[in-house]
Amino acid sequence: MKYFFSFFVGLLLPLLAQAHVGSSGVVFEGVAGKYPVQVFVQPPDVIPGTAKVTVLVGMGRVEHISLKPIYFSAGDEGSPQADPALPVGSEPGQFEGSVWFMETGSASVQVTIEGSLGKGIVVVPIVAVSTATREMPAVTGWVLVGLGVLLVGLMTTIFGASLSDSLLMPGQADTKTSRRRRVTGSVLGATFCFGILFIGNNWWKARADQYRDFLYKPYQATSSVTTQAGQPVLTLRIDSTSQHRRSLSYLVPDHGKLMHLFLVRQGSMDAFAHLHPNRLDSLTFQAALPDLPAGKYLLYADMVRYQGFSYTVTDTLDIPALPRSTSKTLTADPEDTYAVTSSVTTQQPLPGDRAITVCGKPGVKTKLQDGSTIVWEAQPNQTFQTGKVYSLNFSILTPDGKPAVLQPYLGMMGHAAVFKNDGQVYIHLHPTGTFSSASQQILENRIAETERKARNPSSPQVFRDSVDQVLAKLATLPEAARDAALMPGMKHEGHTNHLSIPYAFPQSGAYRIWVQVKRENRVLTGVFDAKVL
Known part of the structure; x- marks a missing residue:
C-alpha cells in the first residue's frame, strides 16, 4: 500500500488535460532549467507525420535548442536522435523546428536548451494519433494515371519485342510468325502489368482499411439523470465496445479525481x-447533480490512463425540471461546483441564485458570487x-x-474551461498550459528508465483497487496536506491574485x-465571452 500511495501521489500532480475537443495544439508555459519558456506544439493529424514546434525563450543567450520525440512505449533509449530548432530571424528569442512521429501512442517532445544560463530540459506531452485522412489531389491522380498508361504501353511493347523482333536476324524482314509472337508478347505483357496493378490496388486498399481501423476513435458513452429518494443523480456509462483494448481499469487520478x-x-x-x-465500476460513473436549470446540456468528461494518454468522452444530457432537492442519498464531491449566468442568445434577467455570476468581456471587471471581482486584463472588446x-x-x-489571496483548488491556483458557443471546441486549462502534468511526469519517469520496452502494469483489478485506496487515503487528509500531495514543493500559505493561462484558439x-x-x-466561478477571428 505504501508503494502504491507514493506512486500515485506522483501521478496526482496538476493535470492540464490534453483531453480536448477541437483543440489539438499543445502549449507549455514555465521554465526549462533557468530559462523562462513557452513551447507551442502543433501535432500532426496523420501518423506518420511531423509536429511543428515553436519555442520562445524569455531570458538568457541561447546557443542551441534540440527537439526529440519520445514515446512512452520506447522510452529515451528507443527514440530517434534529436533535431535542431533554428532561430526565427525576425523574432528575438523565437525558435522553430519539426519532429517526426512515426507511430501512434502517448508521446512527448523533449526540448533541450543550452546557453548562457546552462542547460534546461522540459518534456511536453502530446497524444500522437491519426485523426484525419488525406485525399489525393485530382491533378496528382490524373498525372499518375497518365504515367501508368505510359508505363503499361512501354511494358507491353517491350514484351512484344522480346518475343518477336529480338529473335529476327539482322536485316531479316518481319514475318507472319514474328507478328503473331509480337501480339502474344504484348498480350502477356499487358496481362502481367494489369496483374501487378490489381495486386497493388488490393494492397493499397488493405493498407487504407488498416489505417482507417487505427484512426483515433473516442470512447462512446450514454448519460442520464435519475432520482434517488428525490435527489437528482447523473450517471455516465461508457460503452464497453468502444474500449478497443483501452481498459478503463487503468485510469489514474487527475487532481485527485478519476474524472x-x-x-x-x-x-x-x-x-x-x-x-x-x-x-461504480470500470465503466460506470455517478455524481450528485447540482441545482442546474432544465435543458439540454453538452457533456465533456476528461480521463487519463496510466501511459499518460488523456481522453475526453462527450455526450448530450437532458436535465428535466426538478424540484430543489434536500435529500443527500448520494453525497456530492466537496469540489463540485456550478454557476449560472446570462445567455449568449437572449438578454434575460438573471434568476436569484447563490451561484449566479455576471458574464464579462476582455477589459471588464465583473462581480463573483462572494462580492469579490475578477477582471480579464485585456483591451476592452479585444478580438483574438x-x-x-x-x-x-x-x-x-x-x-x-484589495488583491485577493487565492487558495489552491484541486491542487492548482486556477482552472479554466473554454467552450466555443456551438460546442465544437472544448478544453480544460490551467496556468502551465494545455497539457497534462501527470502525463508529463509519467513520461519524465519513463525517460529516466533505461529499458527500451515499457513495463506492463499489474492486473486490471489490482491496479483499480490500488488507485481507489490512494483516492480514499487522499480524501482523509486535511486540505493543506492534500494540496501538498497534489502540488509537492509549492508554498500553499498565500498566493498572488493574478492568474495567467496560455491558450491558442483553434477556430x-x-x-x-x-x-x-x-x-x-x-x-468562485467567473465567466467571459471572447470573439475569435
Whole structure:
C-alpha cells in the first residue's frame, strides 16, 4: 500500500488535460532549467507525420535548442536522435523546428536548451494519433494515371519485342510468325502489368482499411439523470465496445479525481457545472447533480490512463425540471461546483441564485458570487486570432478592492474551461498550459528508465483497487496536506491574485470561458465571452 500511495501521489500532480475537443495544439508555459519558456506544439493529424514546434525563450543567450520525440512505449533509449530548432530571424528569442512521429501512442517532445544560463530540459506531452485522412489531389491522380498508361504501353511493347523482333536476324524482314509472337508478347505483357496493378490496388486498399481501423476513435458513452429518494443523480456509462483494448481499469487520478466532468447548457451556454463523479465500476460513473436549470446540456468528461494518454468522452444530457432537492442519498464531491449566468442568445434577467455570476468581456471587471471581482486584463472588446498563443491574464480583487489571496483548488491556483458557443471546441486549462502534468511526469519517469520496452502494469483489478485506496487515503487528509500531495514543493500559505493561462484558439467564432479560483474556502466561478477571428 505504501508503494502504491507514493506512486500515485506522483501521478496526482496538476493535470492540464490534453483531453480536448477541437483543440489539438499543445502549449507549455514555465521554465526549462533557468530559462523562462513557452513551447507551442502543433501535432500532426496523420501518423506518420511531423509536429511543428515553436519555442520562445524569455531570458538568457541561447546557443542551441534540440527537439526529440519520445514515446512512452520506447522510452529515451528507443527514440530517434534529436533535431535542431533554428532561430526565427525576425523574432528575438523565437525558435522553430519539426519532429517526426512515426507511430501512434502517448508521446512527448523533449526540448533541450543550452546557453548562457546552462542547460534546461522540459518534456511536453502530446497524444500522437491519426485523426484525419488525406485525399489525393485530382491533378496528382490524373498525372499518375497518365504515367501508368505510359508505363503499361512501354511494358507491353517491350514484351512484344522480346518475343518477336529480338529473335529476327539482322536485316531479316518481319514475318507472319514474328507478328503473331509480337501480339502474344504484348498480350502477356499487358496481362502481367494489369496483374501487378490489381495486386497493388488490393494492397493499397488493405493498407487504407488498416489505417482507417487505427484512426483515433473516442470512447462512446450514454448519460442520464435519475432520482434517488428525490435527489437528482447523473450517471455516465461508457460503452464497453468502444474500449478497443483501452481498459478503463487503468485510469489514474487527475487532481485527485478519476474524472472531471463538465456540463454547459447547449445553445444559451448560460449554465455550467464542474463535477467529479465516483466510479461504480470500470465503466460506470455517478455524481450528485447540482441545482442546474432544465435543458439540454453538452457533456465533456476528461480521463487519463496510466501511459499518460488523456481522453475526453462527450455526450448530450437532458436535465428535466426538478424540484430543489434536500435529500443527500448520494453525497456530492466537496469540489463540485456550478454557476449560472446570462445567455449568449437572449438578454434575460438573471434568476436569484447563490451561484449566479455576471458574464464579462476582455477589459471588464465583473462581480463573483462572494462580492469579490475578477477582471480579464485585456483591451476592452479585444478580438483574438486563431492559432496564436495568448496569455489569458486575470486578476481577482476582494470586495473592498484589495488583491485577493487565492487558495489552491484541486491542487492548482486556477482552472479554466473554454467552450466555443456551438460546442465544437472544448478544453480544460490551467496556468502551465494545455497539457497534462501527470502525463508529463509519467513520461519524465519513463525517460529516466533505461529499458527500451515499457513495463506492463499489474492486473486490471489490482491496479483499480490500488488507485481507489490512494483516492480514499487522499480524501482523509486535511486540505493543506492534500494540496501538498497534489502540488509537492509549492508554498500553499498565500498566493498572488493574478492568474495567467496560455491558450491558442483553434477556430474562429464566439467563445465562452469559465474561470475558477478559490478564495476563503469557497470556489468562485467567473465567466467571459471572447470573439475569435
